[in-house]
Amino acid sequence: MSSAIDPALIEEAAHWFVLLASGEATTDDRAACTGWRTADARHEAAWQHISLATARLADIPRQHAHASLAALTTCGKDKRPGRRRFLVQLGILCATGVTAWQGWRHSDWSADQRTAIGEQRDLTLADGSQLRLDTNTAIDIEFSASARLIRLRRGRIMVATAHASSPAPRPPFLVESAEGRVEALGTQFVVQQESGSTQVTVLQARVALHASLAKGSPPILAAGETARFGRQGIISQEAARPGSSAWIKGILVADDMPLADFVAELARYSSTPLECAPAVRQLRISGTYPLVDTEEALAAIGRILPVSTRPLRPADPAAGVIVVAR
Amino acid sequence: MNAIASPQPVAELYREHHGWLHGWLRKKLGCTHQAADLVQDTFIEALLAPSLDEVREPRAWLTTVAHRIMVNYLRRRELERAYLDAIASHPEPLACSPEERALIVEALYEIDTLLDGLPTKVRQAFLLSQLEGLTYAEIAGRLGVSLSMIKKYMLRATLHMAGIVRP
Numbered sequence: 001m002s003s004a005i006d007p008a009l010i011e012e013a014a015h016w017f018v019l020l021a022s023g024e025a026t027t028d029d030r031a032a033c034t035g036w037r038t039a040d041a042r043h044e045a046a047w048q049h050i051s052l053a054t055a056r057l058a059d060i061p062r063q064h065a066h067a068s069l070a071a072l073t074t075c076g077k078d079k080r081p082g083r084r085r086f087l088v089q090l091g092i093l094c095a096t097g098v099t100a101w102q103g104w105r106h107s108d109w110s111a112d113q114r115t116a117i118g119e120q121r122d123l124t125l126a127d128g129s130q131l132r133l134d135t136n137t138a139i140d141i142e143f144s145a146s147a148r149l150i151r152l153r154r155g156r157i158m159v160a161t162a163h164a165s166s167p168a169p170r171p172p173f174l175v176e177s178a179e180g181r182v183e184a185l186g187t188q189f190v191v192q193q194e195s196g197s198t199q200v201t202v203l204q205a206r207v208a209l210h211a212s213l214a215k216g217s218p219p220i221l222a223a224g225e226t227a228r229f230g231r232q233g234i235i236s237q238e239a240a241r242p243g244s245s246a247w248i249k250g251i252l253v254a255d256d257m258p259l260a261d262f263v264a265e266l267a268r269y270s271s272t273p274l275e276c277a278p279a280v281r282q283l284r285i286s287g288t289y290p291l292v293d294t295e296e297a298l299a300a301i302g303r304i305l306p307v308s309t310r311p312l313r314p315a316d317p318a319a320g321v322i323v324v325a326r
Numbered sequence: 327m328n329a330i331a332s333p334q335p336v337a338e339l340y341r342e343h344h345g346w347l348h349g350w351l352r353k354k355l356g357c358t359h360q361a362a363d364l365v366q367d368t369f370i371e372a373l374l375a376p377s378l379d380e381v382r383e384p385r386a387w388l389t390t391v392a393h394r395i396m397v398n399y400l401r402r403r404e405l406e407r408a409y410l411d412a413i414a415s416h417p418e419p420l421a422c423s424p425e426e427r428a429l430i431v432e433a434l435y436e437i438d439t440l441l442d443g444l445p446t447k448v449r450q451a452f453l454l455s456q457l458e459g460l461t462y463a464e465i466a467g468r469l470g471v472s473l474s475m476i477k478k479y480m481l482r483a484t485l486h487m488a489g490i491v492r493p
Binding site for chain 1: 429446454463480489
């Protein structure tokens with residue numbers, strides 16, 4: 001992975017991780033860690049390295065933790081040491097034009113890419129298309145002769161498809177969510193997997209929406225439009241809110257935004273849970289806030305609105321933070 | 327990133343060797359469909375091998391690759407069984423779609439691979455902290471070791487997962 005990062009710094013970051021994972025870390029501990037992270041970009045890179053390395057554990061749903069733990073510990077007795085992780089960049093495999101090998105199984109051979117909470121990452125695909133992965137996002141890249149397919153398992157991605165270098169027709173570019181597929185029609189767009197629906201925003205040109213259970217010709221979404229769709233089809237469609245794609249630049253643009261929505265958006269980038277007290281959910285907020293520094297963003301709203309933050313459970317700072325009336 | 331072998335030698339390799347390789351895997355696994363899947367996986371790996379042209383003993387090379395793929399496959403299956411057993415003995419039924427289950431098993435496999443080579447107690451301490459959310463004091467009680475030992479275990483597991491192995 002990031003071999004450019006100094007191992008000594010990774011070790012320092014690991015010490016911070018172990019300190020904060022104790023379940024008894026104090027607010028001071030957390031502040032000290034944030035201080036260390038922000039003191040130097042290399043510190044932050046080392047921290048991200050640790051976060052990413054341990055992010056796989058966050059994929060296990062809470063209610064499955066116990067069964068998973070049992071599987072991982074009862075099953076670990078008779079193992080040979082040193083099995084290596086095997087990664088295949090399938091997008092690159094297919095870019096060579098080799099299409100003879102069908103039958104790879106999705107779970108084994110897909111090119112997993114994921115970001116940790118608070119992380120964004122850029123990828124260039126084998127066909128030259130660009131992806132931006134938002135915080136806490138997981139995708140599989142599956143390119144074949146019949147389709148250039150990105151499976152969005154969770155989170156949000158921005159796609160900028162490459163301009164064709166030759167007039168030869170290329171396989172369709174598709175982003176697949178739990179609800180269906182978004183087909184690029186020469187374009188730049190954002191797809192977000194939400195709970196039970198998919199949000200699509202078109203930045204340039206158009207996309208076609210193929211909801212998995214919908215019949216008939218797929219609806220087309222044009223630049224500047226946003227739509228939420230379920231398996232049956234479009235649930236809502238409207239003009240995209242200005243600034244709704246500012247996350248690409250690491251910024252949250254609020255324009256008379258309900259505080260509840262603001263905090264929910266911020267929470268996606270925060271490693272500690274964030275909540276909004278019912279009494280202040282309807283307060284409105286405007287302005288531009290950093291997504292990369294959720295603490296700073298929370299401090300900023302405290303200067304604008306009559307709200308402040310306090311720990312969700314005073315005895316356990318790791319439980320998260322709640323925004324309450326001041 | 328490694329260069330990709332040109333498809334030609336792989337196609338030849340496939341014609342010459344997929345028959346016996348399939349037979350070999352079928353004998354080991356006792357299932358012709360599963361063997362066919364793993365044969366495909368083996369040849370995909372051949373396609374990705376940086377220096378396939380230099381392989382002098384393709385039979386031995388393919389056996390080695392296929393063996394590793396089979397071991398990984400069996401490990402995944404073993405994890406899935408252990409996981410399903412644990413679910414079955416869970417006091418409350420756990421709702422879980424086949425897709426969710428596949429994703430969980432996949433995550434378990436990756437976690438297992440990442441923790442591979444660590445002593446059992448180090449694994450347990452790390453998993454109790456990160457999966458179950460226990461405090462270090464609780465883990466120390468559960469494993470019967472000191473608090474400072476738990477911190478050492480946690481650091482070792484974290485560094486191991488980050489790809490840093492200390493002597």
